[in-house]
Amino acid sequence: xxxxxFAATAVTESIGRAIGDRTCESSFxxxxxxxPMLVKDLYGPAMxxxxxxxxxxxxxxxxxxxxxxxxxxxxxxxxxxxLRPALLLLAGIAVDPQKVSENHVTLGVVxxxxxxxxxxxxxxxxxxDTRRRxxxxxxxxxxxxxxxxxxxxFSQAFRLSATLDSTEACRWIGEASRKVCEGELRQVxxxxxxxxxxxxxxxxxxxxxxxxxxxxxxxxxSQAGATPETIGKLADYGTALGIAFQxxxxxxxxxxxxxxxxxxxxxxxxxxxxxxPILRLLQxxxxxxxxxxxxxxxxxxxxxxxxxxxxINASDARQYTRQVAESFRDKACExxxxxxxxPAKRSLIDLASFSISRTF
Numbered sequence: 001x002x003x004x005x006f007a008a009t010a011v012t013e014s015i016g017r018a019i020g021d022r023t024c025e026s027s028f029x030x031x032x033x034x035x036p037m038l039v040k041d042l043y044g045p046a047m048x049x050x051x052x053x054x055x056x057x058x059x060x061x062x063x064x065x066x067x068x069x070x071x072x073x074x075x076x077x078x079x080x081x082x083l084r085p086a087l088l089l090l091a092g093i094a095v096d097p098q099k100v101s102e103n104h105v106t107l108g109v110v111x112x113x114x115x116x117x118x119x120x121x122x123x124x125x126x127x128x129d130t131r132r133r134x135x136x137x138x139x140x141x142x143x144x145x146x147x148x149x150x151x152x153x154f155s156q157a158f159r160l161s162a163t164l165d166s167t168e169a170c171r172w173i174g175e176a177s178r179k180v181c182e183g184e185l186r187q188v189x190x191x192x193x194x195x196x197x198x199x200x201x202x203x204x205x206x207x208x209x210x211x212x213x214x215x216x217x218x219x220x221x222s223q224a225g226a227t228p229e230t231i232g233k234l235a236d237y238g239t240a241l242g243i244a245f246q247x248x249x250x251x252x253x254x255x256x257x258x259x260x261x262x263x264x265x266x267x268x269x270x271x272x273x274x275x276x277p278i279l280r281l282l283q284x285x286x287x288x289x290x291x292x293x294x295x296x297x298x299x300x301x302x303x304x305x306x307x308x309x310x311x312i313n314a315s316d317a318r319q320y321t322r323q324v325a326e327s328f329r330d331k332a333c334e335x336x337x338x339x340x341x342x343p344a345k346r347s348l349i350d351l352a353s354f355s356i357s358r359t360f
Contacts, residue, residue, distance in 0.1 A: 039081050041350070042086075042347060042350055042351055042354055043086045043089075043090070043347060044090070044343050044344065044346065044347035044350075045090065045093050045097070045342075045343045045344045045347060046086050046089035046090045046093060046344070046347070047086075049089050049100070049104075049105070050082055050085060050086060050089070050108075052105045053082065053085045053089075053105055053108040053109055053112065054082070056105055056106070056108075056109045057076060057109045057112055057113070058076070060109060060113075060156060060160060061073075061076060061156070071137065071141060071145060071149055072149075074137060074140065075116055075120055075137055075149050075153070076116060077134060078116060078119055078120070078131050078132070078134060078136070078137070080132065082108075082112060083213070083351075084108070084111040084112060084115050084212055084213060084216040085108030085109070085111060085112050085216070087213055087216040087217050087220065087238060087241075087348075087351070088104060088107055088108050088111060088216040088217065088219055088220035089104055089108060089220060090220065090344050090347050090348055090351075091216070091217040091218075091219075091220030091221045091224070091234050091238075091344075091348070092104050092220040092221065092223055092224040093224075093342075093344040094221075094234075094339050094342055094344035094345050094348065095220075095221050095224035095225065095226040095230065095234075095339070096224045096225055096226075097344070099223070099224040099225050100223075100224060101223065103164055103169075103223050104220060104223055104224075106160060106161075106163070106164065107161070107164075107169055107173075107219050107220075107223065109157075109160060110157045110158075110160050110161045110169070110173060111157075111173070111212060111215070111216050111219075113153045113154070113156055113157035113160070114153070114154065114157045114173065114176075114177055114180075114212065115212055116153055117149075117150040117151070117152075117153035117154045117157070118150070118180055118184070118208075118212075119131065120136075120137050120138075120146050120149055120150040120153070121146070121147065121150040121184075122184070123136040123137065123138050123139075123146065124138050124143050124146045124147060124150075125184070125188065126267075126271060137149055154177070157173070158170065158173070158174070161173055168222065169219055169223075172215050172218060172219060173215060173219075175215075176211045176212055176214070176215035179207040179211040180207060180208055180211050180212060182207050183203075183204050183205065183206065183207025183208030183209070183211070184207075184208045186200075186203075186204045186207070187204050187208060187273065190204070190274070191271065191272035191273060192272035192297070192298075193274070194274065194282065194294050194297055194298075196274050196279065197279065198276065198279050198280070198283070201274075201275070201276060201279055202243065205242075205243055205246040205247070206239060206242070206243055208246075209242045209243070209245065209246040210238065210239045210240075210241070210242025210243045210245075210246065211239075211242070212242070213238040213239065213241050213242035213245075214235045214236075214238035214239040214242065215235070215238070216238055217234040217235055217237055217238035218231055218232075218234060218235040218238065220234070221234040221235075229338065230338050230339070233335045233336070233337075233338040234335070234336075234338075236331070236332075236335040237332045237335035237336055237348065237352075240328045240329070240331040240332035240335065240352075241328075241329075241332045241351065241352055241355055243328045244325050244326075244328040244329045244332065244352070244355040244356055245355045247276055247321060247324060247325040247328065248325050248355060248356055248358055250268065250275035250276055250277070250321070251276075251277065251318075251321050251322070251325065252358070253265060253266065253267055253268045253269075253275065254266065254268075254269075254275075254277055254305075254309065254312065254318075255318065265305065266304065266305025266306075266309075269297075269301070269304040269305050269308065270301045270302060270304060270305065271301070272301070274297070276317075276320075276321050276324060277312055277317040277318065277320075277321050278297075278308075278312070278317075280315070280316070280317040280320045280321065281293060281308075281311060281312050281315050281317045282294075284315055284316065284317075285315075289311070292311075293308065293311065296308055322356075325355075325356045326356055329352045329353065329355055329356050332352040332355075333349055333352050336348055336349060
């Protein structure tokens with residue numbers, strides 16, 4: 001990878017050209033499993049700015065140590081379609097496209113580093129061998145390297161956020177990272193605990209998944225000069241969007257296509273993670289059914305999926321999970337009422353719809 005110069009004037013000029021030129025083709029493609037046309041349609045006005053984030057991300061992860069270069073390159077490709085930088089850019093453009101600046105690009109890179117770090121640590125916790133059909137860092141280099149790479153990305157992210165004039169971004173991203181770790185800790189401690197309730201489940205995924213989406217929208221709006229009320233509404237949008245995404249991911253773990261999902265179905269059950277469908281099953285079960293379900297959950301992990309899926313399918317858990325995900329999609333869209341109609345607002349609405357249309 002070659003270093004990329006990011007002088008402030010050059011970035012500002014590039015941003016101006018990108019916002020003004022709707023016909024320019026983007027070289028951005030995200031992870032290997034990304035559909036360029038789908039991403040382009042969803043990200044709309046932000047699509048032409050994402051190459052700047054991508055270039056900056058690559059340039060910030062340079063190292064003079066040859067042995068580290070392939071690890072850094074491998075880690076960066078695991079994080080997917082650059083959703084969080086896209087949310088940050090779309091929020092800024094929706095508020096005021098003329099105020100989208102180099103700071104937005106920098107913060108998009110910071111959020112992607114933090115997100116990637118959490119994924120790498122997640123793969124260690126889950127003992128995952130693949131992510132989106134690509135080998136995980138721990139599968140190739142082991143847990144020790146994975147943990148250190150995640151720490152490296154966290155450190156680099158906070159160093160980069162500290163280069164901005166204001167400490168606001170550093171404080172907000174630090175708080176969001178704390179909440180992500182808090183959500184992950186709660187989930188780890190709740191493994192195999194059948195007393196988990198739906199409210200606690202929502203709070204856990206609010207931290208571990210939704211918080212980075214929320215802070216992305218919050219930062220994008222703030223950096224574009226939005227009012228405190230609008231910043232809060234866009235943060236609410238990001239929270240609801242992130243929760244909807246995670247509920248659908250949990251749905252896909254039971255009813256998805258293993259080839260599309262990129263992992264074996266029932267992985268959450270095997271790992272002792274009780275997601276919304278399981279919680280709903282327990283909530284609506286009769287006493288004899290509840291006893292049987294809890295017995296299966298306490299039994300051999302490799303048997304849980306095959307034994308439970310008939311019981312889940314016979315209940316209303318599948319429909320209920322869809323309804324809850326749809327309710328968070330609706331909350332996300334309602335939070336956008338503070339924005340004037342624009343292509344960026346349309347993209348945010350489309351992303352909320354896409355969050356649940358991946359499966360239903």
